[in-house]
Amino acid sequence: GNSVTQMEGPVTLSEEAFLTINCTYTATGYPSLFWYVQYPGEGLQLLLKATKADDKGSNKGFEATYRKETTSFHLEKGSVQVSDSAVYFCALSEGNTGNQFYFGTGTSLTVIP
């Protein structure tokens, strides 16, 4: 079956620190991979995506590379800001219609000044 496993939190970092949130997946075919972010008091929103192996998604200084050989899609940012404090969800979508998204449990990030 399809599933996503992501690093448990919570994660607390100082401003300008390097961030990595690990995500691995299990899929029967060739999924698309996503990172969604949920800021306090807001709905989930797409942060970045990659639709095939070796693709790199990037947005707002965040990056993730679709690694088929390790079935991973780790999220990284070189220098976090207080405004990055949020919950991050790794997700995959598979199938002809991709109408089912499989989400990880979420990783809470707090960045302190």
Add this chain to the structure above:
Amino acid sequence: GAGVSQSPRYKVAKRGQDVALRCDPISGHVSLFWYQQALGQGPEFLTYFQNEAQLDKSGLPSDRFFAERPEGSVSTLKIQRTQQEDSAVYLCASSPGNVRIGELFFGEGSRLTVL
């Protein structure tokens, strides 16, 4: 508004009551999804509509859960005879088309607490 709107934002129900949760997707979006998010967990798929057709309801946990989208726009998730284990945030998301390469646009959710 321009985003996905859900109502009510908070609902407290006594065990055994019926509840109805509403979702107004982004205008023109073909696909609509319902997810259930328990505390500390990721969203779990409930059901999927393409226009007015419910194409996948495999995630609905029991026959007490029912969803409809009669005119291909607004959707309602109904939970009959609520139980304490139904307490969760119910998320609605919409998408203009095929979500395999696109993205889901989420509402802020409806938090249901069953006493």
